[in-house]
Amino acid sequence: DQQVKQNSPSLSVQEGRISILNCDYTNSMFDYFLWYKKYPAEGPTFLISISSIKDKNEDGRFTVFLNKSAKHLSLHIVPSQPGDSAVYFCAALTGDRGSTLGRLYFGRGTQLTVWP
Amino acid sequence: GAVVSQHPSWVICKSGTSVKIECRSLDFQATTMFWYRQFPKQSLMLMATSNEGSKATYEQGVEKDKFLINHASLTLSTLTVTSAHPEDSSFYICSAPGGGNTIYFGEGSWLTVV
Numbered sequence: 001d002q003q004v005k006q007n008s009p010s011l012s013v014q015e016g017r018i019s020i021l022n023c024d025y026t027n028s029m030f031d032y033f034l035w036y037k038k039y040p041a042e043g044p045t046f047l048i049s050i051s052s053i054k055d056k057n058e059d060g061r062f063t064v065f066l067n068k069s070a071k072h073l074s075l076h077i078v079p080s081q082p083g084d085s086a087v088y089f090c091a092a093l094t095g096d097r098g099s100t101l102g103r104l105y106f107g108r109g110t111q112l113t114v115w116p
Numbered sequence: 117g118a119v120v121s122q123h124p125s126w127v128i129c130k131s132g133t134s135v136k137i138e139c140r141s142l143d144f145q146a147t148t149m150f151w152y153r154q155f156p157k158q159s160l161m162l163m164a165t166s167n168e169g170s171k172a173t174y175e176q177g178v179e180k181d182k183f184l185i186n187h188a189s190l191t192l193s194t195l196t197v198t199s200a201h202p203e204d205s206s207f208y209i210c211s212a213p214g215g216g217n218t219i220y221f222g223e224g225s226w227l228t229v230v
Contacts, residue, residue: 041126044160104219
């Protein structure tokens with residue numbers, strides 16, 4: 001049961017343009033969302049996060065938007081750079097007190113390719 | 117700063133043998149650690165939750181007798197893949213909560229069973 005969904009397995013964007021990666025979730029108990037960047041055979045690298053009490057968080061070229069009513073979030077990268085090419089995972093933490101603290105729910109990832 | 121160290125990064129083993137992967141929290145104590153597995157082009161799937169001083173909690177479909185987890189101290193959790201088979205070849209990664217909503221990941225271990 002995939003509670004975090006990334007429906008686009010891949011995205012190709014030209015350098016300098018905006019990359020928009022989307023993520024949907026089903027569990028209304030999720031209260032914190034994270035985006036990770038990952039290269040093959042390496043651990044995920046944390047990019048940016050957002051609490052469910054906010055609708056936007058910005059850090060440099062990265063902005064995450066959260067639409068809680070739609071259970072949708074997106075990661076915007078602008079301007080995109082070739083070095084951004086990687087797999088991006090959306091993940092969520094639950095506020096359910098009965099759940100184990102720190103257990104992440106991951107989407108399947110989106111392969112971003114930024115071409116010159 | 118706080119780091120989770122995982123090793124080995126790469127391991128090749130023969131079918132039928134066992135392989136141990138270690139996950140250490142540096143500079144902080146981790147009463148809980150998580151073990152994930154990622155098959156190529158798939159998501160990171162939680163295998164089990166490692167609890168210091170008690171038994172691990174396994175996700176549905178994960179064989180606890182095959183994937184032995186030991187969390188004997190507040191800084192070390194180990195995952196042992198017993199009687200490994202080629203289908204166990206995968207990328208294994210651990211994580212530990214670092215307080216608040218901070219999650220630290222290990223570097224990951226790529227297992228190839230031949």
